[in-house]
Amino acid sequence: MLRHRSVISLLSNIHRQTCHLRPPSHNLVRTDYLNKLSRCYSNKSKSGSDETLNKASCITPSAATCKSPINNRGSSHIPANKEGQTATNACPPPPDCAYEESAATQASKNNKRLLAAILFTAGTCYAIWKLQPDKDDGKTGLKPSRKSATVAPAKIPSHSSEIPSNVPYLLVGGGTAGFSAFRAIKSLDAKAKVLILSEEGHLPYMRPPLSKEVWYDPDSEKKDELTFKQWNGSEKSLFYEPEEFYISPKELDQNPNGGVAVARGWKVARIDPYKRIAYLEDGHEIKYEKCLLATGAKPKTLDIFSKAPDAIKKHITTYRGIPDYVELNKIVKETDSVAIIGGGFLGSELAFALTRRASLENPKLKVYQVFKEPGNMHKILPEYLSLWTTNKVAKEGVHVIANSEVQDVKLEGKEVSLMLNDGRKVSVNKVIVAVGVEPNTDLAEKSGLEVDPDCGGFLVNAELEARSNLYAAGDCSCFYDVKFGRRRVEHHDHAVISGRLAGENMVGAGKPYLHQSMFWSDLGPDIGFEAIGIVDSSLPTVAVFAKASDRDSPKAIVAESNDNIRSNYEASASSINSSPSPQNTEKSMVENSATDDYGKGIIFYLRDELVVGIVLWNVFRRMTVARQVLKDDRKYDDLNEVAKLFHIFDE
Numbered sequence: 001m002l003r004h005r006s007v008i009s010l011l012s013n014i015h016r017q018t019c020h021l022r023p024p025s026h027n028l029v030r031t032d033y034l035n036k037l038s039r040c041y042s043n044k045s046k047s048g049s050d051e052t053l054n055k056a057s058c059i060t061p062s063a064a065t066c067k068s069p070i071n072n073r074g075s076s077h078i079p080a081n082k083e084g085q086t087a088t089n090a091c092p093p094p095p096d097c098a099y100e101e102s103a104a105t106q107a108s109k110n111n112k113r114l115l116a117a118i119l120f121t122a123g124t125c126y127a128i129w130k131l132q133p134d135k136d137d138g139k140t141g142l143k144p145s146r147k148s149a150t151v152a153p154a155k156i157p158s159h160s161s162e163i164p165s166n167v168p169y170l171l172v173g174g175g176t177a178g179f180s181a182f183r184a185i186k187s188l189d190a191k192a193k194v195l196i197l198s199e200e201g202h203l204p205y206m207r208p209p210l211s212k213e214v215w216y217d218p219d220s221e222k223k224d225e226l227t228f229k230q231w232n233g234s235e236k237s238l239f240y241e242p243e244e245f246y247i248s249p250k251e252l253d254q255n256p257n258g259g260v261a262v263a264r265g266w267k268v269a270r271i272d273p274y275k276r277i278a279y280l281e282d283g284h285e286i287k288y289e290k291c292l293l294a295t296g297a298k299p300k301t302l303d304i305f306s307k308a309p310d311a312i313k314k315h316i317t318t319y320r321g322i323p324d325y326v327e328l329n330k331i332v333k334e335t336d337s338v339a340i341i342g343g344g345f346l347g348s349e350l351a352f353a354l355t356r357r358a359s360l361e362n363p364k365l366k367v368y369q370v371f372k373e374p375g376n377m378h379k380i381l382p383e384y385l386s387l388w389t390t391n392k393v394a395k396e397g398v399h400v401i402a403n404s405e406v407q408d409v410k411l412e413g414k415e416v417s418l419m420l421n422d423g424r425k426v427s428v429n430k431v432i433v434a435v436g437v438e439p440n441t442d443l444a445e446k447s448g449l450e451v452d453p454d455c456g457g458f459l460v461n462a463e464l465e466a467r468s469n470l471y472a473a474g475d476c477s478c479f480y481d482v483k484f485g486r487r488r489v490e491h492h493d494h495a496v497i498s499g500r501l502a503g504e505n506m507v508g509a510g511k512p513y514l515h516q517s518m519f520w521s522d523l524g525p526d527i528g529f530e531a532i533g534i535v536d537s538s539l540p541t542v543a544v545f546a547k548a549s550d551r552d553s554p555k556a557i558v559a560e561s562n563d564n565i566r567s568n569y570e571a572s573a574s575s576i577n578s579s580p581s582p583q584n585t586e587k588s589m590v591e592n593s594a595t596d597d598y599g600k601g602i603i604f605y606l607r608d609e610l611v612v613g614i615v616l617w618n619v620f621r622r623m624t625v626a627r628q629v630l631k632d633d634r635k636y637d638d639l640n641e642v643a644k645l646f647h648i649f650d651e
């Protein structure tokens with residue numbers, strides 16, 4: 001059966017090879033967040049080629065546009081906003097207009113002014129209320145009820161004067177890479193003073209559970225903190241550390257023992273690498289000794305949505321952070337139908353998770369998943385496994401619409417109708433666009449920093465330096481991988497390890513980045529995989545499968561380790577065993593013939609006959625073995641023998 005399977009794999013490979021000839025348009029959604037793992041050696045999608053939905057443009061005219069009536073005087077001086085409306089439409093007339101009027105007109109004007117004054121006051125109060133840090137902000141800065149994905153987060157501290165103007169270590173971006181850099185700096189320099197500037201309104205948190213575990217636990221949105229149940233049922237916070245762990249930015253400079261402060265809702269507009277100054281959007285200057293850019297990535301969208309009228313845009317969202325989760329969580333409870341656009345990891349995990357969630361609390365909810373590839377996660381998984389996965393997703397209850405693209409979008413009553421290229425129409429209340437991300441490099445041009453033309457991302461060397469004393473790590477960096485060449489990777493593990501290395505180098509370690517990062521994806525608690533290296537389905541693959549038991553699932557492995565972050569497992573993983581038991585293997589080969597359900601297996605990705613990538617399908621705690629196989633850089637005559645090293649035939 002093993003041989004039979006290999007033949008199937010080889011046939012599949014022939015098909016895969018033909019996929020190299022995809023027309024360029026086929027590459028548009030190549031950048032799904034996990035699919036970027038191995039990018040930059042072929043078929044690259046240019047960053048910035050797709051327009052990103054401007055969330056701010058979704059805000060309806062509000063008090064904010066009326067804040068300065070004096071400035072708004074004279075509509076001819078008011079530039080049109082992004083929707084082509086002038087801000088005056090929403091504002092009262094100026095109170096001191098200098099022109100002659102009749103008494104009646106004057107009275108009517110006075111009434112209007114009174115009304116305008118009331119509206120203005122109400123509007124201003126509303127704006128102040130919106131900008132205020134929430135009372136129930138609690139430990140995390142989370143305001144579930146008011147934090148919509150389209151509202152700018154509150155600034156904490158509210159004035160930049162409370163942010164130090166001189167720091168030894170400045171970390172731009174409060175995501176996983178930034179937080180990991182802090183930990184590394186602190187471990188080498190115990191009294192380090194570290195300032196994190198984050199555009200988000202939250203303390204550093206992990207993103208992977210946002211498309212997985214949080215949806216399987218209806219109670220996860222707690223009053224003042226975000227917790228979720230891991231697959232084994234134990235509770236965990238999304239936040240790396242609670243509020244008490246941090247010191248306030250105001251106190252950072254004076255604290256003799258140093259520490260880490262996070263300024264939330266603050267964006268760095270540019271850096272002067274020569275003067276070593278970071279400039280906030282309001283002009284506030286922060287002088288640094290060492291600085292890390294860990295600005296991550298932002299979701300892409302499709303032109304069809306970004307160019308749609310505002311009334312349609314209100315139904316369209318992307319998905320990246322806590323505010324998106326909080327908003328979607330509300331929608332899922334109330335709505336009848338959602339469509340997820342994109343067949344990559346994020347789209348597939350969300351489609352699966354929302355359907356499971358619907359079965360718990362909103363059975364009327366229909367979840368559609370629309371993507372242009374033939375199967376789920378098709379950019380990574382070999383064709384047969386991708387199709388198997390699609391079948392599994394559909395069995396869960398997702399209405400999967402493969403081989404389809406949205407060609408037009410219309411508003412019909414309370415729904416948006418998506419017109420597909422095959423003439424079908426899907427009408428839904430909400431559309432979630434999950435077509436990949438692009439690196440956040442907004443500040444590059446103004447700062448004179450180089451962005452890689454192919455991968456996107458701040459260009460850094462193997463030591464993760466962009467310029468002297470300026471580093472980049474995580475999703476936003478395009479680094480030199482001494483094994484595979486220039487790369488940009490969008491994975492949790494990469495953010496942790498590259499952030500850590502950048503932190504160490506900021507303290508003076510001077511080490512190169514040699515780590516091959518891994519990533520994982522779970523479709524609920526029962527199916528999951530881990531991968532490493534270049535896992536691109538257009539490469540030839542050879543796979544070996546075995547029958548899975550109850551122990552071969554994400555849930556089982558989390559039960560064993562009590563850790564949902566699977567990149568953390570490696571330290572305790574099993575080591576390579578170069579002499580597997582032949583008896584075991586024979587027995588398992590018989591078992592293998594009894595199953596066709598791809599229970600668990602090892603998929604090898606080959607380039608020039610070398611193994612350049614490995615997917616561990618429902619096989620866990622074997623990443624060290626995979627890492628070793630990649631490192632060996634050998635041509636293997638029989639990959640079945642290599643598969644035995646992963647003990648997939650063991651009981």
Ligand SMILES: Cc1cc2nc3c(=O)[nH]c(=O)nc-3n(C[C@H](O)[C@H](O)[C@H](O)COP(=O)(O)OP(=O)(O)OC[C@H]3O[C@@H](n4cnc5c(N)ncnc54)[C@H](O)[C@@H]3O)c2cc1C
Pocket residue numbers: 033034172173174175176177178197198199200206207208209210211266267268269294295296297319320321346440443473474475476489490491492493495518519520521522
């Ligand atoms: C829903 C979801 C699920 C995922 N699941 C997995 C998974 O299962 N496995 C896996 O390996 N990976 C997964 N990923 C990917 C992984 O989470 C990312 O690779 C990782 O978060 C990248 O970390 P980062 O620190 O580089 O960037 P981010 O986490 O994006 O953090 C960047 C931070 O910088 C801030 N910022 C940006 N520009 C500025 C500026 N100019 N000034 C100040 N702040 C700025 C941003 O607001 C943000 O807070 C998932 C991602 C998402 C969204």
